Structure formats: C-alpha cells, structure tokens
Amino acid sequence: MxxxxxxxxxxxxxxxxxxxxxxxxxxxxxxxxxxxxxxNKYRADSISNREYYKKAFNYKSPKINMGDNKWDRTIIVAGKKIALDPQKSLSLLDIDALIEVVHSKKKKQKIQLQKRLVDQEKDKYVRQIFTPALVEKYSNIHNEDSINIFINRYAPGYGEIQTMNELDLGYYIFRNMKLFQGSISLTV
Known part of the structure; x- marks a missing residue:
C-alpha cells in the first residue's frame, strides 16, 4: 500500500x-x-534484508557424521574429490563440522545473530501493521508521544497480529486503551 x-x-x-x-x-x-x-515497503525491505544476511538466516548447526559412507564412493578433502576403495571399511568424519562443534562460542554467536535477525524482522512486521495512524484512529489518544508509548507497551505479538484483521485490531486497541489510561492516571 x-x-x-x-x-x-x-x-x-x-x-x-x-x-x-x-x-x-x-x-x-x-x-x-x-x-x-x-x-518504505515492508516486504521489499524484508527481502533485501534476508538477501543481505542470507548466510546468517540459512545457518544450521553442523552435524558430525561418522560411519560408513555406503552411498557415495567419493569424499571431498580440502576441496578435492578422492575416490574411496569399496573393499575397505572406512569411518568418515567431517573435519569442518568437528572444528565448528569445538568452537562452540562461534556457533552460539551465529545462532544468536540468526535469532536476533528473525526477531527484528518480526518486530518490523508488527510495526508496519500496528501503526500510530491505526492507534489514533481507534483510540482517543492524539498526542504523538502518548501514541508511541502505547505502541511500545501494548503492541501485539507477531503470532497474534497475523491472526487479526482491522476490526480485531480496533477492538484490541480499544481494550488496551483503557489499561493505558488507567496506567497514566496511576503514574501522574
């Protein structure tokens, strides 16, 4: 829109x-x-963000694969394919995966970055729908600072906002506006 x-x-x-x-x-x-x-269009911004951080978004924890490789008769070592002798039983170990498992701090940082990027994307989605104009439309709040405080306190979660239409959002705002007005009178 x-x-x-x-x-x-x-x-x-x-x-x-x-x-x-x-x-x-x-x-x-x-x-x-x-x-x-x-x-700004949320969808275009989200797509460009995912493209820029695709390595972080697509990160999966490494798995150590040990055992006979019955399906593939070659193994890649240092970027070169080496043929395996089918007569010998060989236990294979993915060295890169082992190194990454040992470096658990780096693994945790990658997982935390991935989680933070997904959380930021969900927050942007909520902020794109739960706008100051929508809050002002369904509430008696017209002060910009009060609207921003209301949005920070009472914005619905990502899963919740996905199930709501505009009428549900209007009712949600109206319901929480009463709580907001009560909290303002308590703090003043």
Missing part, C-alpha cells in the same frame, strides 16, 4: 500584499512545488 502525500502550498502573506510591488516577495516565490513522499 503506497502512502502518497501531495503537499501543495500557496503562501500569500498580508505583508507582501501591503508592500504593493516594491516587496521582494512575489506570488511565484510563495508557491511551492508538490512533494511526493512514499513509505
């Missing part, structure tokens, strides 16, 4: 009219050109 805001202003000051033609102001100087403002 595009939000296009066209601003066309024509400013004529009483001062400029009073100065007749001796003024430095003219009618053409007081007219501003239209401006088009578009919001």
């Amino acid at each position: 595009k939000l296009i805001l066209l601003i066309c202003l024509s400013v004529i000051t009483p001062f400029a009219k009073a100065q007749n033609n001796d003024s430095i102001f003219s009618d053409t100087a007081n007219k501003l050109n239209p401006i088009t403002i578009q919001t």
Whole structure:
C-alpha cells in the first residue's frame, strides 16, 4: 500500500500584499512545488534484508557424521574429490563440522545473530501493521508521544497480529486503551 502525500502550498502573506510591488516577495516565490513522499515497503525491505544476511538466516548447526559412507564412493578433502576403495571399511568424519562443534562460542554467536535477525524482522512486521495512524484512529489518544508509548507497551505479538484483521485490531486497541489510561492516571 503506497502512502502518497501531495503537499501543495500557496503562501500569500498580508505583508507582501501591503508592500504593493516594491516587496521582494512575489506570488511565484510563495508557491511551492508538490512533494511526493512514499513509505518504505515492508516486504521489499524484508527481502533485501534476508538477501543481505542470507548466510546468517540459512545457518544450521553442523552435524558430525561418522560411519560408513555406503552411498557415495567419493569424499571431498580440502576441496578435492578422492575416490574411496569399496573393499575397505572406512569411518568418515567431517573435519569442518568437528572444528565448528569445538568452537562452540562461534556457533552460539551465529545462532544468536540468526535469532536476533528473525526477531527484528518480526518486530518490523508488527510495526508496519500496528501503526500510530491505526492507534489514533481507534483510540482517543492524539498526542504523538502518548501514541508511541502505547505502541511500545501494548503492541501485539507477531503470532497474534497475523491472526487479526482491522476490526480485531480496533477492538484490541480499544481494550488496551483503557489499561493505558488507567496506567497514566496511576503514574501522574
């Protein structure tokens, strides 16, 4: 959904009219050109974010595979394929996986990064739907700071907002607005 805001202003000051033609102001100087403002699209932003961090999003913990390799008669060692002798029983060990398992700190950091990126993406999705305009539409809150506080305290979770339509969101805001107004009167 595009939000296009066209601003066309024509400013004529009483001062400029009073100065007749001796003024430095003219009618053409007081007219501003239209401006088009578009919001970021969540989906495009999400796709570009996933593309940029694809290595982190696609990270899976390594598994150590030990045992006979009955299906593949070759093994890759240091980037080179080596044929295995089918007459010999061989236990294979993925050295790269073993190194990564031993370096558990690095593994934990990769998993934490992946979790943080997914959480940020979910939060952006919630913020894209649970907007200040929606809160103002369904509540009696018109102060920008109060709306931001309301959103930070009462924004629904990712799973919850996926199941809601606009009517459900309106009821959710109305219900939580009463709690919000009660909390404001307690803190003041």
